[in-house]
Amino acid sequence: MTDLPESPTHELSTSGVGPWIGELPEDPWFDRELLEKGDTRNVIDRYRYWTMEAIVADLDEKRHPFHVAIENWQHDMNIGSIVRSANAFGADTVHIVGRRRWNKRGAMVTDRYQHVVHHDTVADLVEWAKAENMPILAIDNVPGCVKIETFALPERCLFLFGQEGPGLSPEAIEAAEAVIEITQFGSTRSINASAAAAVTMHSWVMQHVTF
Ligand SMILES: C[S@@+](CC[C@H](N)C(=O)[O-])C[C@H]1O[C@@H](n2cnc3c(N)ncnc32)[C@H](O)[C@@H]1O
Numbered sequence: 434m435t436d437l438p439e440s441p442t443h444e445l446s447t448s449g450v451g452p453w454i455g456e457l458p459e460d461p462w463f464d465r466e467l468l469e470k471g472d473t474r475n476v477i478d479r480y481r482y483w484t485m486e487a488i489v490a491d492l493d494e495k496r497h498p499f500h501v502a503i504e505n506w507q508h509d510m511n512i513g514s515i516v517r518s519a520n521a522f523g524a525d526t527v528h529i530v531g532r533r534r535w536n537k538r539g540a541m542v543t544d545r546y547q548h549v550v551h552h553d554t555v556a557d558l559v560e561w562a563k564a565e566n567m568p569i570l571a572i573d574n575v576p577g578c579v580k581i582e583t584f585a586l587p588e589r590c591l592f593l594f595g596q597e598g599p600g601l602s603p604e605a606i607e608a609a610e611a612v613i614e615i616t617q618f619g620s621t622r623s624i625n626a627s628a629a630a631a632v633t634m635h636s637w638v639m640q641h642v643t644f
Pocket residue numbers: 572573574575593594595596597598599600601613614615616617622623624625626627629
């Protein structure tokens with residue numbers, strides 16, 4: 434696939450672009466209806482007028498090899514925001530452990546473009562990670578943890594986050610090869626889980642992506 438050809442439509446704002454002006458392109462990744470009616474989806478300009486399937490296929494070619502997991506025992510409101518950040522930072526897959534249902538609002542429909550899978554229990558997640566030879570790194574500020582600022586994050590790994598209130602379950606901490614904290618400097622005990630996920634994913638990017 435190539436970059437979007439220059440369209441005479443100039444409305445490249447967050448509210449989207451209008452109908453394609455001029456002869457409609459025939460390339461298979463374009464969605465005819467979007468070309469005709471305009472594209473107001475929450476996608477970067479490169480993907481304007483592309484079908485959802487074409488966007489997912491293009492992302493699949495360049496996803497990073499880290500995964501993100503979040504425990505969901507109490508309907509955690511952070512999950513949508515974590516999915517959105519996972520999409521932005523190019524995570525391979527988001528794993529939701531526990532309750533199947535989660536509040537999609539914060540995802541801003543990015544879940545359509547992000548692989549999201551469910552595991553009933555931490556044991557199921559651990560089994561999946563073992564089969565994939567994927568180290569689990571628990572992210573929480575609990576006794577015995579090490580600092581993310583000085584920790585060499587593996588290229589292939591799964592970051593496991595806890596939920597607001599209880600934090601990570603004992604089973605999750607037990608399953609991890611390391612427990613990693615984001616150093617804080619204020620009076621609050623913690624940052625919220627989606628903020629922690631964004632910081633962690635960006636730390637991985639800082640260690641593994643060459644700019
Ligand atoms: C609101 S925290 C709750 C637990 C926290 N350990 C406490 O003592 O209050 C929810 C989740 O956000 C993540 N988190 C929050 N602050 C963090 C930090 N400074 N370092 C690493 N993870 C953090 C962890 O995954 C944690 O399980």
